[in-house]
Amino acid sequence: MSDIAIATASGIDARPPARALDYLLLLKPRVMSLVVFTGLVGMVMAPVAIHPVAAAAALLCIAVGAGASGALNMWFDADIDAVMDRTRDRPVPSGRVKAEDALATGIVLSGFSVAALGLFTNVLAAALLAATILFYAVVYTMLLKRATSQNIVIGGAAGAMPPVIGWAAVTGDVTLVPVVLFAIIFFWTPPHFWALALAKREEYARAGVPMLPVVAGIAPTIWQILAYTLILVPLGALPTVIGAAGLAYASVALGLGGLFVWRAVALMRVMDDSAARKREGLKLFAYSIVYLFALFATLLLERIVWSLSA
Amino acid sequence: MADPTNEEKARRQRNLLLAAALVGFAILFFVMTVVRLGGNVADRPL
Known part of the structure; x- marks a missing residue:
């Protein structure tokens, strides 16, 4: 019996006190950083500009909205988080923050x-942010995550929304460019999460989360990772095809995409070796984060160079 | 006076965080109001 269970049984609240930092951790700051960055790129790609203070305030709102959905996720998933090594020290399962808080x-x-x-x-940007929070908290967290192996495929739509919200905040509409940025993140999400799920398969199985490697097995998951990666690589270069980016961006996108495919193929080679598979899975997971940051950073840099030389 | 317990220290930290968030929010609204009004205040009919 744990200390907390013993104390609860004897009527004493033994939970360690919540620090201010625990409330910040509730907002999943690492996820927020990706949201802020992709949202910023959505804003910068827009053909018009708003006052820099308004842009910074809009980014803050998008970041806080993403953090809010993270807190709702931690509230609902505390039972799952408590079972998994990766998440058991989060503020709610560790007992530092009450679920209702x-x-x-x-x-x-x-x-x-x-x-x-x-x-x-504008109202459109606010409506998109509200829909994103609801989609992540209700559709993904409450309905999909424990029900289907396609949880992160459909749920990935929420994580792909920040550039669309950023664009809408500046222009008041949604056109092809933000939809392409959405599609890049949407198709990036499955190989990103399945690479992690391959490495943490036993933990997900213990927690009862039907991630693809748990439900379908190792080989089908690796094939799916490769399939999504092969769709992602040309999608990554699509901003150049529609005229929203230049050849420099396309070269970087294809180079980064080639490395992504190489890492996915490396996974196929170690399909039957458990330890090597976990190692390669974690490598692909880490690389996928670098890929998305680098892709959007290149878009941003190219846009800055264009505006300086105009 | 007795030293504050961990629980009291934590509560004080949380209260300070909440106060900082509320003050930040008020400042943000003030600044955004000024930005959105822009030069319109000076141009308004008297």
């Missing part, structure tokens, strides 16, 4: 971020 934090921050984005920019 995480829920309240998520609801309050969702309301504030959506209302503020609507007031600072």
Whole structure:
């Protein structure tokens, strides 16, 4: 029996006290950094500009909205998080933040971020942010995550929305360019998460989360990773095809994409070796993060160079 | 006076975080109001 269980049984609240930092951890700051970055690129790619202070405020709203959905996810998934090594030290499963406090934090921050984005920019951006939070918290976390191996495929739509919201905050509409940015992140998400799930398969199985490697097995997952990667590589170069980026970006996108395919093929070679598969899975997971950051950073840099030389 | 317990220290930290968030939010709204009004205040009919 754990200390907390013993103390609870004897009527004493033995939970370690929540620090301010625990409330910040509820917002999943690492996920927020990717959201802020891709949202910023969505804004910079727009053909018009807004006041820099308004742009910074809009980015803050998008970041807080993403953090709010992270808090709602931690509230609902505390039972799963407590079983997995990777997540058991999160504020709710570790007992440092009460589940109801995480829920309240998520609801309050969702309301504030959506209302503020609507007031600072426009109704479309606010509506997209609200839909994204609801999609992540309700459709992905509550309905899909424990029900289907396609959980992160469909749920990935929420993570792909920040550039669309960023674009909408600046322009007030949604056109082909933000849809292409959405598609890149959408098709990047399955190989990113399945690479992690390959390495953490036993943990997901113990937690009862039907990730693809748990439900379908190793080989089908690796084939799916390769299939999504082969779709992702040309998609990565699509901004150049539609005129939103230049040849420099396309070269970098194809080079980074080639490395992505190489890493996916490396996984196929170690399909039957458990230890090597975990190692290669983690390598692909780490590389996928570098890939997305580098791809969007190149878009951003090229746009800055274009505006300086115009 | 007795030293504050861990729970009291944590509560104080949380309260400070909440206060900072509320003050930040108020400042953000003030700044955004100024930005959105821009030069329109000076141009308004008197």
